Amino acid sequence: MRFLLAVALIGLLAGPSYAQDKPIPKYHESEKDKTPTEKAADVEAERAYQRSLGNIPDHGPTDPWGGVRSDSAPKPVAKPAVAKTALAKTALARTAKTSTAKAAAAKPAKPAGDAAN
16 A cells, blocks of 8 residues: 555656656657747847846956965066067177087088098
């Protein structure tokens, strides 16, 4: 008797939850067209969603680590770009001079009487 009561109770609880499921379309089964009331409900739901997005305040960029960093941290000093360009040109000129001097020093001089090489 208890077993039948348990089965009946489970059946009564499972019935409404099973009825709420939408049927899953089978293979080669096309979806049914929506009724005009369903279409209107979808349009109204989309409009409500867009209105709710408009209620969200627009905040600027935030710094999530701002509370961890100290305010008195030294900020890097920006150097002028002209100085970097002049230093780069000077370093490039020095490198070119030293590389040609090293190449000339690395080549051994040919003896005058050695015609075979």
